[in-house]
Every structure is written in C-alpha cells, then in structure tokens.
Amino acid sequence: MEKQIIEIARSARKASRKTAILSTDKKNMALEEIRKSLQKNYKKIQDENLKDISEAEKRGLSSAMIDRLTLSDKVMDAMIAGIDEVILLDDPVGSIGPIKKRPNGLEVGRMNIPIGVIGMIYESRPNVTIDAAVLCLKAGNAVILRGGTEAFHSNQVLAMAISEGLEKAGLDKNCVQIIPFREREAVNFLLKQEGLIDLLIPRGGEGLIRFVTENSSVPVLKHYKGVCHVYIDKFADLSMGADIAFNSKVQRPGVCNAMETLLVHKDVSEKFLPLIGKMYKDAGVEIRGCVKTCKILKDAVHADPSDFGKEFLDLIAAVKVVDTFHEAVEHISLNNSGHTESIVTKDYSRARRFLREVDSSVVLVNASTRFNDGNQLGLGAEIGISTDKLHAYGPMGIEELTTRKFIVFGDGQIRS
Amino acid sequence: MEKQIIEIARSARKASRKTAILSTDKKNMALEEIRKSLQKNYKKIQDENLKDISEAEKRGLSSAMIDRLTLSDKVMDAMIAGIDEVILLDDPVGSIGPIKKRPNGLEVGRMNIPIGVIGMIYESRPNVTIDAAVLCLKAGNAVILRGGTEAFHSNQVLAMAISEGLEKAGLDKNCVQIIPFREREAVNFLLKQEGLIDLLIPRGGEGLIRFVTENSSVPVLKHYKGVCHVYIDKFADLSMGADIAFNSKVQRPGVCNAMETLLVHKDVSEKFLPLIGKMYKDAGVEIRGCVKTCKILKDAVHADPSDFGKEFLDLIAAVKVVDTFHEAVEHISLNNSGHTESIVTKDYSRARRFLREVDSSVVLVNASTRFNDGNQLGLGAEIGISTDKLHAYGPMGIEELTTRKFIVFGDGQIRS
Numbered sequence: 001m002e003k004q005i006i007e008i009a010r011s012a013r014k015a016s017r018k019t020a021i022l023s024t025d026k027k028n029m030a031l032e033e034i035r036k037s038l039q040k041n042y043k044k045i046q047d048e049n050l051k052d053i054s055e056a057e058k059r060g061l062s063s064a065m066i067d068r069l070t071l072s073d074k075v076m077d078a079m080i081a082g083i084d085e086v087i088l089l090d091d092p093v094g095s096i097g098p099i100k101k102r103p104n105g106l107e108v109g110r111m112n113i114p115i116g117v118i119g120m121i122y123e124s125r126p127n128v129t130i131d132a133a134v135l136c137l138k139a140g141n142a143v144i145l146r147g148g149t150e151a152f153h154s155n156q157v158l159a160m161a162i163s164e165g166l167e168k169a170g171l172d173k174n175c176v177q178i179i180p181f182r183e184r185e186a187v188n189f190l191l192k193q194e195g196l197i198d199l200l201i202p203r204g205g206e207g208l209i210r211f212v213t214e215n216s217s218v219p220v221l222k223h224y225k226g227v228c229h230v231y232i233d234k235f236a237d238l239s240m241g242a243d244i245a246f247n248s249k250v251q252r253p254g255v256c257n258a259m260e261t262l263l264v265h266k267d268v269s270e271k272f273l274p275l276i277g278k279m280y281k282d283a284g285v286e287i288r289g290c291v292k293t294c295k296i297l298k299d300a301v302h303a304d305p306s307d308f309g310k311e312f313l314d315l316i317a318a319v320k321v322v323d324t325f326h327e328a329v330e331h332i333s334l335n336n337s338g339h340t341e342s343i344v345t346k347d348y349s350r351a352r353r354f355l356r357e358v359d360s361s362v363v364l365v366n367a368s369t370r371f372n373d374g375n376q377l378g379l380g381a382e383i384g385i386s387t388d389k390l391h392a393y394g395p396m397g398i399e400e401l402t403t404r405k406f407i408v409f410g411d412g413q414i415r416s
Numbered sequence: 417m418e419k420q421i422i423e424i425a426r427s428a429r430k431a432s433r434k435t436a437i438l439s440t441d442k443k444n445m446a447l448e449e450i451r452k453s454l455q456k457n458y459k460k461i462q463d464e465n466l467k468d469i470s471e472a473e474k475r476g477l478s479s480a481m482i483d484r485l486t487l488s489d490k491v492m493d494a495m496i497a498g499i500d501e502v503i504l505l506d507d508p509v510g511s512i513g514p515i516k517k518r519p520n521g522l523e524v525g526r527m528n529i530p531i532g533v534i535g536m537i538y539e540s541r542p543n544v545t546i547d548a549a550v551l552c553l554k555a556g557n558a559v560i561l562r563g564g565t566e567a568f569h570s571n572q573v574l575a576m577a578i579s580e581g582l583e584k585a586g587l588d589k590n591c592v593q594i595i596p597f598r599e600r601e602a603v604n605f606l607l608k609q610e611g612l613i614d615l616l617i618p619r620g621g622e623g624l625i626r627f628v629t630e631n632s633s634v635p636v637l638k639h640y641k642g643v644c645h646v647y648i649d650k651f652a653d654l655s656m657g658a659d660i661a662f663n664s665k666v667q668r669p670g671v672c673n674a675m676e677t678l679l680v681h682k683d684v685s686e687k688f689l690p691l692i693g694k695m696y697k698d699a700g701v702e703i704r705g706c707v708k709t710c711k712i713l714k715d716a717v718h719a720d721p722s723d724f725g726k727e728f729l730d731l732i733a734a735v736k737v738v739d740t741f742h743e744a745v746e747h748i749s750l751n752n753s754g755h756t757e758s759i760v761t762k763d764y765s766r767a768r769r770f771l772r773e774v775d776s777s778v779v780l781v782n783a784s785t786r787f788n789d790g791n792q793l794g795l796g797a798e799i800g801i802s803t804d805k806l807h808a809y810g811p812m813g814i815e816e817l818t819t820r821k822f823i824v825f826g827d828g829q830i831r832s
Contacts, residue, residue: 213633363822368831371522378524393819403805405776409781
C-alpha cells in the first residue's frame with residue numbers, strides 16, 4: 001500500500017507542474033466537463049452511495065451520520081451547482097502585485113502561484129470530494145483525496161466521474177486522485193510524503209485533526225473547533241444584542257461558527273438576561289449560567305467551570321456576567337479557539353478596541369458569529385476555516401490555495 | 417527541564433498578548449533600550465563570548481565555525497546597527513487592507529496582526545539572538561530563543577542585555593526569553609508546545625531542520641538548502657551571462673543563494689563555455705561538466721549524475737548543455753530546491769515563460785542569484801528564507817512575521 005501511495009503522490013506532483021500553468025479558460029473547461037460527467041453519472045453515483053448507506057445502517061451509525069453521508073437529489077444538485085460557482089470565481093494564479101524598483105534598477109514583484117499538491121483528508125460527507133477537487137484545481141493545484149471509510153463507494157465513483165471529465169478536457173487525470181484503500185493506515189503514509197505533498201487539509205472531528213497534526217511531516221492547515229463568543233457591552237442596543245445572541249446560538253447550533261458562550265456586561269445584565277432568557281427558553285436552549293446569571297434567571301442551570309470554553313454544538317449556551325469590558329476581552333482570550341467573536345455595542349472606542357485586542361480569525365461588531373463563512377465574507381467557495389495563524393487565519397477561499405513567489409526583472413545586475 | 421520549558425512558553429504566550437497591542441512608538445523605544453543595553457554591556461558580552469570560543473577551541477571546532485561564533489567588534493557593531501534598521505522599518509501591525517461591502521451591508525476587511533509566540537532554533541552565530549529578537553518584537557510577537565550549544569554563554573549574556581532593555585522600557589521581559597538549558601533535549605520539549613507556540617523557525621544545517629520538521633507539532637517555516645540555477649539562453653547577451661554566472665557562483669560561494677548549476681543552451685555553448693570557463697578557472701572554480709561541456713572545456717571534470725541538484729557551497733559548479741529552453745526548465749524543476757533561479761536572455765517570450773513556469777521562491781531575469789535576500793529585494797531585515805510554500809515563500813521580512821484576521825463591521829446583521 002505504501003508503494004502505491006508514494007506512486008500516487010509522485011504522479012500528482014508531476015501533474016501539478018502541468019496544472020500550474022494551465023490557462024483559466026482551460027481550467028474552466030475542465031470544470032465544465034466534470035460537471036457534465038457528474039450529470040451523466042448521476043444515477044450511478046447514487047447507486048454507489050446506497051451501498052455506503054446500507055453498510056452504515058448495518059453498522060448502526062447514527063441517523064445524523066447517515067444524513068451527512070446521503071447523496072440525495074438535493075445534495076447532488078447543490079454539488080453540481082457548486083461547480084458553476086467555482087467556474088465564475090476569479091483565477092488568482094499568475095496575478096502580479098505591485099512591482100517596486102530597487103536603487104540598483106532591479107524591479108521586484110510577487111506573483112500568485114498554486115501551492116502544488118494538496119492532500120485533503122476528510123470524513124463522512126462525500127460531496128467534499130467534488131467541492132475540494134474543483135476548488136484546488138481552479139487554483140492550479142493537483143489534489144489527493146482521502147475521504148471517510150464510511151463513504152468509500154461514493155467517493156470512488158465520484159473520483160471516477162472526475163477522471164472522465166478531466167480526460168474529456170485533455171488534462172492529466174493524475175491532477176485529481178483518490179486513495180483507493182479503505183484501511184486507516186493509508187492516512188499514515190500520506191502524512192509522510194513531504195517533498196511530494198505541499199499541504200494537508202484535514203476536515204473532520206478533533207481526533208482526526210490532532211492525529212494528522214501530530215504525525216505529519218507535511219505542513220497542515222487545521223481547524224480544531226469553534227468556541228465562539230458574543231459580548232453584550234454596557235453600551236449595547238439590547239434588542240439588537242438579543243437578536244444577535246439568538247441568531248448566533250440558535251440558527252444552526254451544530255456548526256463551528258455558532259456561539260457557545262454569551263458574555264453580558266453587569267450594567268445591562270438585569271435588563272438583558274430576562275430578554276434573551278425568554279427567547280432561548282422558547283427555542284429550547286439550555287442556559288448554563290454563572291452565579292450572577294442564575295440569580296437573575298431562576299431557571300438557568302449552574303455552569304460548571306468547564307462549560308466556559310466548551311464547544312457544545314447543541315442548544316446549550318454558557319452565560320457569564322462580566323464586570324468590565326476588560327474582563328470580557330480577558331475571558332475571551334483565555335477561552336476562545338481563534339474562531340469567531342462578536343461585540344454588540346454603540347460605543348466607538350470599545351468597538352475599535354474589541355477589533356484590535358481580540359485575537360480570533362474573525363472579529364465582528366454588531367453582527368452574528370454565523371457570518372464566519374467564506375461565502376458570507378465574500379471569498380466565494382471555501383475549502384475550510386483555519387484557526388491556526390500560519391498562511392491563513394479564518395475562512396480559506398481560492399486565494400488561500402495559492403502562494404506567492406518573487407519575480408525579479410534585471411538588466412545585468414550583479415551583487416558587489 | 418520540561419516543566420520549565422512549558423513555563424517559559426506559557427509566560428511567553430501571556431506576554432505576547434501585551435506585545436500584540438503595543439504602539440509602534442513603544443516598541444521602538446524598547447528596541448532603543450535594547451540597543452543601549454548592548455552598548456553598555458559591550459565588554460561583558462565579548463568576555464562571555466571568549467568563554468564559548470575557548471571551549472570551541474578545546475573541542476577542536478573548525479576555524480570556520482569559530483569564525484561564525486566570534487563576536488568581534490565588527491560583528492557587535494553590525495548587530496547594534498541592525499537594531500536601528502529595524503526601528504526604521506514600517507510597523508505592519510494593525511494596518512487594514514481594503515474593506516469591502518457585502519450585499520447585506522456588512523463591511524469586511526483584514527487586519528495585520530502578530531503571529532503570537534515564535535520559537536527560533538538556530539546554530540552557532542550568536543548575533544541571530546539579537547536579530548531575531550528585535551525583528552519578532554517589532555512585529556508584535558513574543559519570542560523564545562534556542563541558540564546553539566556552542567554559543568551558550570554568548571546567548572545567555574545577550575538575552576540578559578535584552579531583558580535589561582525591556583525592563584527599562586517598561587515591557588514584560590517575558591516577551592523575549594532564551595532557553596537556559598544547554599542539553600539538546602530542550603529542543604524536543606519546545607517542539608511539543610502546540611497551543612503555546614504558534615510558529616517555529618529553525619535556522620541551521622539540514623540535519624537540524626529535518627529534525628525539527630519531523631518532530632514538531634507546532635507549524636514550522638523552513639529552509640532546507642539552496643540549489644540555485646543560472647540558465648544561459650540561446651538569446652542571451654553572452655557577456656552579461658558570463659558576469660551573472662560568475663557573480664552567482666563566485667561572489668560568496670558558501671551561501672544558499674550562490675549558484676550551484678549552470679545550464680547553457682547548445683546554440684551558444686561553443687562561444688559561451690570558453691568565456692565562463694576562463695573566468696571560473698582564474699577564480700579557482702572547479703567545473704563538473706556534462707559530456708558536451710567536457711568536449712568544449714578540456715580541463716572540466718566529468719560530472720557525476722549526483723552533481724546536478726547538489727548544494728556544493730564551494731567553488732565548484734555543475735555545468736550542463738541543454739538542447740532546448742524546455743529542457744532547461746525541466747532540468748530545474750527536477751533538481752531545484754525552491755530557492756533561486758535566473759535566466760539570461762534578450763527574448764521577451766522566454767523571459768516571461770521562465771518567470772511563469774519555474775517554481776522557485778525567487779525567479780530572476782538577467783540578474784545574479786545572489787539577490788535572493790530580504791534586504792536586496794526591499795523587505796529590510798529578514799528572519800530567514802522559506803523554501804516551503806506555506807505562509808511565506810522566499811525571504812521573510814517583518815510582514816511575514818504577521819498574519820491577518822478578518823474584521824467585520826455590522827449594524828445588527830443576523831443570518832437567515
């Protein structure tokens with residue numbers, strides 16, 4: 001198995017040199033052919049998907065997991081429509097930033113180039129196979145895909161459909177490859193292909209991500225979890241604050257940009273907490289409050305210290321009353337995960353300070369945490385969200401799948 | 417030892433939150449105080465340095481290594497003058513890029529922020545202690561330094577001088593710390609401080625860098641080696657080509673941006689090779705040539721296949737005649753190290769193609785490879801050169817010691 005994985009990585013590396021210099025038109029044509037191929041193989045893909053589903057049912061996987069695994073017509077159509085969106089994205093490759101002239105006459109600029117070979121390691125959702133492949137390809141990269149074992153048949157047939165499209169478009173089909181092994185140890189070999197793979201992006205549970213980080217000699221862009229905070233400041237518009245705290249928690253509680261902890265300034269807590277308390281109650285949100293919160297909201301549960309900093313991914317909110325703006329920022333610094341934090345305030349200087357002092361990939365004033373999303377922030381399709389600070393911090397779009405090299409125009413300069 | 421290293425990392429993390437929001441004036445004042453402290457402790461630093469030198473002599477280290485270790489007046493003065501250069505650098509922290517308005521009225525921008533805590537692991541030259549500390553600090557980072565064991569006394573006293581300066585300026589002295597252990601295993605503990613350290617930058621031999629990369633759970637920015645190429649095209653100005661090939665090889669052969677392999681188009685090889693051959697011979701450069709090269713240059717040594725792609729760091733050049741432009745680009749792709757490549761040509765379209773098709777951190781037209789250097793390319797002081805594509809590719813200046821977060825201005829937006 002190791003030999004074959006090295007062979008996949010080698011052929012991907014070779015293919016990456018070709019995809020790096022493809023014209024935008026050619027890349028879009030290839031995406032178009034992939035879309036056609038998915039349409040042509042629509043039924044076949046769903047048939048293979050059914051195999052995964054029936055295996056999952058036999059293994060007794062949860063209905064939530066089976067739901068994520070299922071390529072319904074709706075999911076299929078969204079996946080196919082997603083390709084059109086990527087076709088419309090600006091191609092970042094080859095664009096050159098400002099060119100500066102040095103005292104010796106050298107002109108120095110930076111050109112966007114693809115990263116090279118990207119390895120995606122992901123769980124359950126088979127549509128990631130398509131999303132990742134087309135976005136990486138549009139940015140001029142070759143990609144090696146390793147999906148979840150539970151989606152094995154779906155991923156294999158999707159990869160076959162991609163290959164068909166690539167061949168139709170006259171591209172090297174090795175620019176998108178899928179690992180043909182179901183065994184978990186296949187991942188271990190991928191992690192060691194330094195020099196052949198330039199970047200790994202694991203997407204899935206914290207366990208998977210930790211495993212990849214700890215064992216990879218290839219650079220990893222990762223996203224552990226989202227412990228997002230909303231802070232209702234002393235100078236907040238309380239009705240706006242309630243809407244934002246509600247939306248951040250309730251609109252889709254199972255995702256990483258949902259709020260987990262609500263901080264409320266003491267001067268407004270007596271007014272604000274009953275307001276949001278009622279809204280949460282009606283929506284079935286369990287409140288785990290600090291001592292002060294529980295004094296005001298009689299039906300709140302007493303929070304355990306570990307509830308602050310916890311990613312519930314559920315209709316549960318930790319709520320804490322803070323004495324000062326400073327305490328709110330401190331609490332966030334000690335408990336956040338570099339994901340998303342929002343302040344609700346009408347005060348100019350507190351808004352500015354919050355934006356500067358809070359260290360998270362997305363910091364908002366007077367808006368829901370749910371806006372941390374590539375599409376919502378204007379990046380178009382996203383490949384993931386990075387909570388690490390290297391290369392990308394926050395949502396990663398097509399531009400984050402490129403890097404920059406220096407280009408230098410001379411007329412005979414030598415160094416003295 | 418592990419406990420103490422964790423304590424260092426923790427206190428650095430804490431300090432990093434303070435340095436992240438310091439004003440530029442305050443940071444410059446601190447650098448000023450560090451400079452004064454180095455001047456005050458000038459003699460003491462050199463005395464400690466003598467201890468390292470005498471130990472190195474006893475251990476029989478090479479004179480080149482002892483040279484790198486020595487804090488002569490010249491090195492001391494350059495080190496101190498380097499601080500003034502960093503004071504003059506623009507502070508990237510807090511600057512905000514274009515702010516775009518989304519259809520729902522949200523305004524989205526990106527703000528430059530420090531990376532956080534940076535670990536520098538380096539060998540021999542003790543002046544890196546100062547260079548790295550002041551550059552990281554100016555970019556708002558806390559830094560943990562781990563110098564070579566052979567420079568132990570020098571590094572400790574330099575760190576003491578930095579601490580004195582930081583305290584004078586009223587900064588948390590934990591923002592620059594040095595590992596107080598000489599044992600190599602101290603490095604192992606540093607590599608595991610994920611969550612406390614954001615980035616490791618190893619500087620030194622390939623062995624050190626491989627060790628760090630393979631064992632670190634913290635992201636690493638690395639630079640393995642420089643296998644740089646100069647390609648003399650069919651349409652080259654041959655006299656310019658000779659100057660560039662000579663300067664790239666001879667001006668400072670022991671450094672990573674020196675040329676290692678010279679490629680010559682067959683149509684000009686009969687004219688060009690005797691020209692550069694004489695210049696190299698006079699400078700004592702050994703030529704290891706391909707078969708065609710050796711036919712033209714009678715005193716060239718026959719190259720072993722492994723000479724192509726080798727980093728000689730010496731007055732040795734591998735020389736190969738290529739049949740086509742394409743062969744030159746192919747040869748570079750298969751043998752380069754992502755460092756620096758230069759083409760000499762008068763042809764517009766070949767210049768453009770070389771810039772686009774060659775994948776290296778710095779690609780030049782008609783200029784010496786020796787210009788791959790932060791200062792020469794206009795970045796000011798550099799912390800190193802990355803041959804990895806993530807986060808930075810090529811020389812890393814102060815801007816590469818920062819990252820960007822998203823900032824979002826709303827007026828009550830929630831997601832529907």
